Amino acid sequence: MNIAPIIDKAQAGAKASLSRLFELLRIPSISTDPAYAKHCDAAAAWLVNELSALGFEAKAHATPGRPMVVAHYTPKAATAKTPHALFYGHYDVQPVDPLELWHSDPFEPVLKDGRLYGRGTSDDKGQLMTFVEASRAWIEVAGELPIKTTFLIEGEEESGSPSLVPFLKAHKDELKCDIAYVCDTNMWDDKTPAITTRLRGLVHEEVEVTGPALDLHSGLYGGPARNPIKALSAMIAALHDKNGKVTIPEFYNGVAPLPKATKKQWAALKFSERKLLAGIGLKSLAGEKGFSLLEQTWARPTAEVNGMWGGYTGVGTKTVLPAKANAKFTFRLVGKQNPQKILKAFQTFAKKHMPKDAKISFSGKGGGAPASEVPENNAFIRVTAAALQEEWGREAVLMGSGGSIPIVRHFKDILGMDSVLVGFALNDDAIHSPNEKYNLTSFERGIKSWVRIIGALA
Amino acid sequence: MNIAPIIDKAQAGAKASLSRLFELLRIPSISTDPAYAKHCDAAAAWLVNELSALGFEAKAHATPGRPMVVAHYTPKAATAKTPHALFYGHYDVQPVDPLELWHSDPFEPVLKDGRLYGRGTSDDKGQLMTFVEASRAWIEVAGELPIKTTFLIEGEEESGSPSLVPFLKAHKDELKCDIAYVCDTNMWDDKTPAITTRLRGLVHEEVEVTGPALDLHSGLYGGPARNPIKALSAMIAALHDKNGKVTIPEFYNGVAPLPKATKKQWAALKFSERKLLAGIGLKSLAGEKGFSLLEQTWARPTAEVNGMWGGYTGVGTKTVLPAKANAKFTFRLVGKQNPQKILKAFQTFAKKHMPKDAKISFSGKGGGAPASEVPENNAFIRVTAAALQEEWGREAVLMGSGGSIPIVRHFKDILGMDSVLVGFALNDDAIHSPNEKYNLTSFERGIKSWVRIIGALA
Numbered sequence: 001m002n003i004a005p006i007i008d009k010a011q012a013g014a015k016a017s018l019s020r021l022f023e024l025l026r027i028p029s030i031s032t033d034p035a036y037a038k039h040c041d042a043a044a045a046w047l048v049n050e051l052s053a054l055g056f057e058a059k060a061h062a063t064p065g066r067p068m069v070v071a072h073y074t075p076k077a078a079t080a081k082t083p084h085a086l087f088y089g090h091y092d093v094q095p096v097d098p099l100e101l102w103h104s105d106p107f108e109p110v111l112k113d114g115r116l117y118g119r120g121t122s123d124d125k126g127q128l129m130t131f132v133e134a135s136r137a138w139i140e141v142a143g144e145l146p147i148k149t150t151f152l153i154e155g156e157e158e159s160g161s162p163s164l165v166p167f168l169k170a171h172k173d174e175l176k177c178d179i180a181y182v183c184d185t186n187m188w189d190d191k192t193p194a195i196t197t198r199l200r201g202l203v204h205e206e207v208e209v210t211g212p213a214l215d216l217h218s219g220l221y222g223g224p225a226r227n228p229i230k231a232l233s234a235m236i237a238a239l240h241d242k243n244g245k246v247t248i249p250e251f252y253n254g255v256a257p258l259p260k261a262t263k264k265q266w267a268a269l270k271f272s273e274r275k276l277l278a279g280i281g282l283k284s285l286a287g288e289k290g291f292s293l294l295e296q297t298w299a300r301p302t303a304e305v306n307g308m309w310g311g312y313t314g315v316g317t318k319t320v321l322p323a324k325a326n327a328k329f330t331f332r333l334v335g336k337q338n339p340q341k342i343l344k345a346f347q348t349f350a351k352k353h354m355p356k357d358a359k360i361s362f363s364g365k366g367g368g369a370p371a372s373e374v375p376e377n378n379a380f381i382r383v384t385a386a387a388l389q390e391e392w393g394r395e396a397v398l399m400g401s402g403g404s405i406p407i408v409r410h411f412k413d414i415l416g417m418d419s420v421l422v423g424f425a426l427n428d429d430a431i432h433s434p435n436e437k438y439n440l441t442s443f444e445r446g447i448k449s450w451v452r453i454i455g456a457l458a
Numbered sequence: 459m460n461i462a463p464i465i466d467k468a469q470a471g472a473k474a475s476l477s478r479l480f481e482l483l484r485i486p487s488i489s490t491d492p493a494y495a496k497h498c499d500a501a502a503a504w505l506v507n508e509l510s511a512l513g514f515e516a517k518a519h520a521t522p523g524r525p526m527v528v529a530h531y532t533p534k535a536a537t538a539k540t541p542h543a544l545f546y547g548h549y550d551v552q553p554v555d556p557l558e559l560w561h562s563d564p565f566e567p568v569l570k571d572g573r574l575y576g577r578g579t580s581d582d583k584g585q586l587m588t589f590v591e592a593s594r595a596w597i598e599v600a601g602e603l604p605i606k607t608t609f610l611i612e613g614e615e616e617s618g619s620p621s622l623v624p625f626l627k628a629h630k631d632e633l634k635c636d637i638a639y640v641c642d643t644n645m646w647d648d649k650t651p652a653i654t655t656r657l658r659g660l661v662h663e664e665v666e667v668t669g670p671a672l673d674l675h676s677g678l679y680g681g682p683a684r685n686p687i688k689a690l691s692a693m694i695a696a697l698h699d700k701n702g703k704v705t706i707p708e709f710y711n712g713v714a715p716l717p718k719a720t721k722k723q724w725a726a727l728k729f730s731e732r733k734l735l736a737g738i739g740l741k742s743l744a745g746e747k748g749f750s751l752l753e754q755t756w757a758r759p760t761a762e763v764n765g766m767w768g769g770y771t772g773v774g775t776k777t778v779l780p781a782k783a784n785a786k787f788t789f790r791l792v793g794k795q796n797p798q799k800i801l802k803a804f805q806t807f808a809k810k811h812m813p814k815d816a817k818i819s820f821s822g823k824g825g826g827a828p829a830s831e832v833p834e835n836n837a838f839i840r841v842t843a844a845a846l847q848e849e850w851g852r853e854a855v856l857m858g859s860g861g862s863i864p865i866v867r868h869f870k871d872i873l874g875m876d877s878v879l880v881g882f883a884l885n886d887d888a889i890h891s892p893n894e895k896y897n898l899t900s901f902e903r904g905i906k907s908w909v910r911i912i913g914a915l916a
Contacts, residue, residue: 200677204775213739219658219861222762222790223745223754224731225738229763229785230694236687237695273682280683281671284814287681296681304680305687306778307769312786317662319788320764327687328770330777332680356742403677 003455010137010447017133017447018111018440020050024091024125025109025118031066031092032159040066040155043091047071047153050132054139056151061171063163066092066155070174073135073149083457084148086177086417088407089128089184090157093120094432101434114440121438122429127183128153130424130443134450146458150177154407157184161406168414176415179380181453182407183446185423188269188397190439193388193449196421197376198298198400199408201333203342203368207232207350209310209325210359216321228325229310231358236327238353239303243289246303248349254336258299262376262398266294269397298400302332303346331368332402339368372408372419380420380457387452388422391445424449459604461913468595468905475591475905476569476898478508482549482583483567483576489524489550490617498524498613501549505529505611508590512597514609519629521621524550524613528632531593531607541915542606544635544875546865547586547642548615551578552890559892572898579896581889585641585881586611588901592908604916608635612865615642619864626872634873637838639911640865641904643881646727646855648897651846651907654879655834656756656858657866659791661800661826665690665808667768667783667818674779686783687768689816694785696811697761701747704761706807712794716757720834720856724752727855756858760790761804789826790860797826830866830877838878838915845910846880849903882907 010017029043030036044060044067051058051071058071069091075082096106096119104110109118116126131151138145152175156163168175188194211228212221241247273293277283287296310325312318331342347362354360374381376398388396408419424442425431468475487501488494502518502525509516509529516529527549533540554564554577562568567576574584589609596603610633614621626633646652669686670679699705731751735741745754768783770776789800805820812818832839834856846854866877882900883889 202677202777206775211740216738217861218760218762218764218788219660219790220755220859221738222760222788222860223758224735224740224743224751226740226742226744227763229766230698233691233694233763233766236691240688277682280674280679282669282682282684282815284684285682286684286813286815293682297678300681302676302680304676304779305685305691305769306676306776307771307780308687308691308783309767309771311763311765313765313767313784317664317786317788318764319660321762322765325766326771328775330676330680330775332677355744357740357744401678402680403675 006141021129069153071151084177086150086180090154092155115437123431126438130446131450133447180419186425193392194397199372201371202404203339205329205364218319218321226357232325235353297402369409387456464599527611529609542635544608544638548612550613573895580887584896588904589908591905638877651850652855657830659829660862661797663787663822676777676779684815690783693811755860827867845914849907
């Protein structure tokens with residue numbers, strides 16, 4: 001089918017699309033604060049109303065937390081062979097403090113110099129509305145969507161998604177599709193589209209090292225008495241060798257070398273490591289020697305200390321030799337690294353590094369998730385990349401992310417479904433921060449990108 | 459002069475001595491809390507009154523804080539050769555909270571099973587009254603003291619002695635004596651007297667290690683970005699080698715090996731390391747290999763971490779790669795280690811151990827004090843040890859302390875005067891804690907010990 005008239009329709013309707021997005025942005029749907037629960041309900045109701053008007057069978061499902069919006073669309077001519085895609089986004093937003101740093105009301109969106117300012121413009125209301133508005137253009141021009149479509153729009157993404165896994169399990173049959181599209185990620189830059197095909201996994205641990213039975217006077221006992229801060233520091237210091245490699249035995253089990261083609265593609269990006277490092281006040285790569293910044297972030301695992309404390313931390317001096325010291329760790333995982341095995345290997349390593357009279361205990365909650373990787377020769381990836389290139393005039397970058405997006409794991413583990421991560425956000429969108437923004441081009445061309453992707457899937 | 463009648467007098471007057479001590483103990487002279495300032499004034503006035511009645515020229519000197527009691531006594535027959543001794547103690551006490559843990563009112567002293575209970579019984583009113591009552595016995599029997607005597611009784615020892623150094627400087631000529639006796643330390647055990655001849659010095663430092671310009675997301679930046687907690691941990695881990703020796707270059711400059719005779723005397727004490735360690739929940743010596751516990755505490759320097767913090771330290775997890783990490787250090791010094799050189803050497807060491815992109819800054823206030831050691835062949839030590847042996851029937855232990863007693867440094871630096879530290883407190887006196895006590899034998903035989911020491915000095 002010729003999609004030119006649908007693209008034209010999306011462009012012609014851009015102003016109306018924007019005013020609908022603004023309606024949604026005005027609802028302060030902060031999920032983490034119970035005071036805003038009714039606004040989350042309102043945002044869910046607003047979406048149900050919009051999607052119903054488009055011909056979706058839409059419902060806001062109650063959960064122990066915020067409602068989950070599910071909407072289904074089946075074209076009249078659909079057969080068993082008609083592809084079925086799930087589109088995921090979230091209508092909840094982050095809190096807005098510190099309010100005094102905002103240049104305009106976070107819940108009164110404004111368009112200024114080609115940028116939409118307001119809480120949720122980029123994360124994730126602006127993004128989720130790109131596929132809602134793309135559906136509208138298709139329905140208005142073609143009379144219907146060319147594929148079976150399910151929307152899953154969550155209301156707890158910014159507060160840990162407590163209801164998500166139970167909901168996916170309870171609605172397994174209803175939600176299982178051929179592929180999931182998650183629209184909550186970035187472009188490579190403001191002119192270059194991207195598909196995120198690699199996400200690192202994550203597992204946490206928290207430790208307490210105990211030494212003496214009580215805090216001691218560092219004069220009367222300093223020397224003979226074991227200091228747990230020193231013991232913990234020595235263990236942390238031993239976690240990496242001088243080349244930045246993690247020294248925990250068996251840590252790298254399941255970490256495959258980067259495929260040559262991927263290595264070549266990433267090298268071709270001519271990514272400025274210097275510029276990224278300068279932006280965070282650094283000059284050198286601290287990770288494993290022999291790997292580029294992109295490789296260190298997207299394709300190599302880490303053992304990171306997120307926090308540490310022990311002894312006297314107030315103002316001035318206190319000559320204490322403390323009874324204990326604590327630290328929090330996260331491990332970012334790649335390839336087939338198994339979170340449970342990594343935790344076990346770390347615990348064994350940490351115990352082995354404790355000197356006499358230092359005991360270590362672990363209070364992490366376990367769990368964790370392995371890395372997600374969609375093979376780059378996956379058919380949906382290829383189709384989506386081609387559609388994005390058509391819209392943006394540039395090859396889509398198949399990129400990684402050092403972070404974790406749990407929904408991708410859950411879709412795979414609970415629904416057996418791969419995810420394609422396509423988003424139009426940019427690094428400078430200031431998500432979670434004051435003056436969050438979304439470029440108008442991201443919104444308008446995002447809509448058109450989905451128009452093309454939907455067409456390509458059909 | 460035959461001192462037997464003076465000893466008899468001290469014994470006969472023990473009950474009256476105790477009731478005078480109880481009067482002083484009933485005054486709640488807590489120096490750290492301004493609400494008790496008038497009680498500190500009252501305690502100082504009570505001492506001035508007692509000492510004046512004994513024939514001292516006594517005065518409570520106003521300071522910006524609590525009054526300083528100074529009293530002088532010159533025997534009629536005194537010549538330029540008559541020895542002049544200064545006796546130091548403090549009339550102020552620690553706060554009493556948690557009050558609910560006291561078995562009796564902290565300021566209504568009670569005698570029970572040979573023990574005096576109440577705040578200040580041991581630290582330091584009970585101790586300082588031993589030399590007041592010894593003077594009384596001498597004056598009552600012999601008509602006068604046989605030596606020139608100066609009492610310096612401070613009222614700010616428990617709150618950092620802010621007025622002490624200015625006062626010593628302003629009253630240099632008045633306070634300079636041949637020797638100072640400080641009565642604020644312990645016996646070796648309840649049957650064995652002791653003189654503390656070694657105190658470790660002390661110098662502080664505080665560091666901040668900075669990495670990225672801001673807290674980063676540990677997923678998005680973990681790997682390439684330098685983690686300052688890791689950098690600080692590695693520096694702390696490098697402070698000691700596997701034998702517990704401090705690795706800072708030139709750290710041991712000025713640390714002499716322990717004299718053979720001292721080593722032998724300490725070994726002869728048959729001190730139970732196992733028992734002391736068990737009391738603090740430990741089993742092994744953590745200090746330098748090849749040194750006993752007493753040597754590690756009394757004769758070897760330390761590099762100790764008193765506190766450390768960085769990153770997220772709250773409940774749960776936060777995937778932050780922090781911008782900075784901090785730690786507080788103290789160095790306990792022995793022999794001729796110079797505090798300023800130790801600080802410099804540590805700073806050089808710490809800087810050298812910072813990896814690329816980690817910067818370390820130092821915010822310690824400098825200062826510090828070297829160790830105090832009175833040579834064991836010092837004449838006053840020998841005379842005092844002999845007098846103590848006479849009273850207790852056991853050789854006095856010449857012991858060390860891992861802690862620091864600043865007054866000893868000040869007497870040496872400002873007044874050019876050595877100190878002999880003799881006290882009758884015991885390890886289980888619970889000073890600074892609820893139910894502080896002082897053994898009645900410590901009080902009674904402490905008085906008689908001073909009677910003998912004064913006699914020996916004459």
